[in-house]
Amino acid sequence: MDAPEEKPTSGLPHGAAMQRNIVRRRRKGTVLRSIFLGSTLIGLVALAVLLFTIINDSFGLVALDYKVDPATLSDRPLEELSRDELVVILQDNISSNAFRTLERTTPMAQRSEGDVLGLVLERVVKQSVAGTWSLTDSLLNRSAIEAQVAAESPAATLKFRSWLSGGFLTTPMSSNALIAGVRTALFGSLWMIGITILFAFPIGTGAAIYLEEYARDNRFNRIIQTNINNLAGVPSIIYGMLGLAVFVRLLEPVTSGRVFGVEGSNGRTILSASLTMMLLILPIIIINAQEAIRAVPLSLRQASYGLGATKWQTIRHHVLPGAMPGILTGTILAVSRAIGETAPLIVVGASTFIVSDPDGPFSKFTALPIQIYNWTSRAQGEFGNIAAAAIMVLLVMLLTLNSIAVLIRNRLSRRAS
């Protein structure tokens, strides 16, 4: 383009000056764009590193040492034997006293195949871990590892193992990392989250309705609002201490289930943990729900009032359905925060070693993050591997919840339009 003559009278650049100015403004945009791309990449790299570390630890070579070679017990691999065959091996190789004790705790007929296999490995084979290697090590330095194992523990066999497996999900906690699983912790987390939602969703939604629809704009309500906003930022350990004081101690008769006729437990129950988690996520739920309610268009409310609807009818038929996708999404996101919280659970007294499934709100319990915390603090390498596997389980749970949130939002907002 030919530049028109410069017009010195105007403050605006013209001609060549205008073109230079445009180039300069464009360049600024380009620089910022690469900065934004950089920020995105940093985030992606962090995420990739996290996933890589966890996957790297969840699979890999393990050198297993035996007191008794499994090959001497059966001509087939132990994993392929039926439960009855395993019971026979067990009976033949441990003292009859020990067998009777086991039989008395849980009769063999009621035990699962995996359970009996665990017993055989623990009591008969006396399996132990001579060393574990990460996935990358296992793939890249296999021959070096084989040489090292041959030199240090000649009796050991080297096997590739996926620490995350079906059995890992369905077996309870054990002090032997080879047969330990997350079943108890998984159930504990599910129970806790279920009860948390049961309380937090209606209370949070109710509070949001009150604050948005009914509360007048006066000093008292403004103070409440400010406090809710601030509570969302309080560190979770503080909620743990509150939960300990209020739910575990003060309300012990309720949280231990004594007033409901449950005997023999203290206040350190799933219910206490759930109520503590409820306190922790209520502010988040309330704030999200308020935002969702505020986003319901005024025109919709006007239409409803204009037909002679009362305030509650308008809320019930238009405001809540319109806000529901946002409320549900907010709740699920808050809940996925609660699933990963560890500190408050430690404070309210989750158990670290527990093998029986929780059977209701008044059970003692453990939860996935507690289990992970517990395993990562063990010295033996194999506990690092099962911790990584448990983290994978936790991540899958979180991803599932978040996908449900997205699904609900899409489904409901499609119905709304």
Added chain:
Amino acid sequence: MTTQDRYTLNARNMSVFYGSFKAINSVNLDIERNKITALIGPSGCGKSTVLRSFNRMNDLVPSARVEGEVIFHNQNLYAPHVDAVEVRRRIGMVFQKPNPFPKSIYDNIAFGPRISGWKGSKTEMDDLVEHSLRNAALWDDVKDKLKASGLALSGGQQQRLCIARALAVEPEVILMDEPCSALDPISTLKIEELMMELKQRYTIVIVTHNMQQAARASDYTAFFLMNAERAGEIVEYGPTGDLFTNPKDKRTEDYITGRFG
């Protein structure tokens, strides 16, 4: 013949405030039964405010306050014991932007009766829905897709759905706030024809920015302007024919001939 036989609504020295701001200054307006009354005037002079004061929709604005009286069936709508919910059922409203509920066409119509304590059967409700849609000249367009979302209709159809929805609760008055300003000319004409039909059974008050519309469709016209304190006042009010052909006030003449605001 008493005033309230001839008139449906009488505003008496009605002033409306938003907080300390006086938006309407002492308006007197008699709305004749089974006629269409148009409120015209430049933006911001308070036409919507007057309209909302006629069915207490202004109650929804926390800062709004009405002084003076609006008489409906010999009763001041702003008397302490009057229930705004009842007022709004008897004096319906259609808004500037079509605002169907995000529900089916059927449920859009059925919502008003249901929340107002409808006791009839399913077939009676079907009849009511059909009747309301016919009265809003929408039945032929939608009779095969009553289960479809109200939002799937065109703008003009949506506005007629909103009118049908208002009719379903059997109001006596229908207030319309610039009901055609978001519509194309064809849809606008359809709504105007519809208003002519409806005035045989209802009293209609319409706010419009469109001079031709007021001239074509209304029986009475009230012209509003802001006074020196920016409060809306009625400059001139009378039969539409007189006001448009023979305005008494110079400012009215300037406005309707387009020499103003």
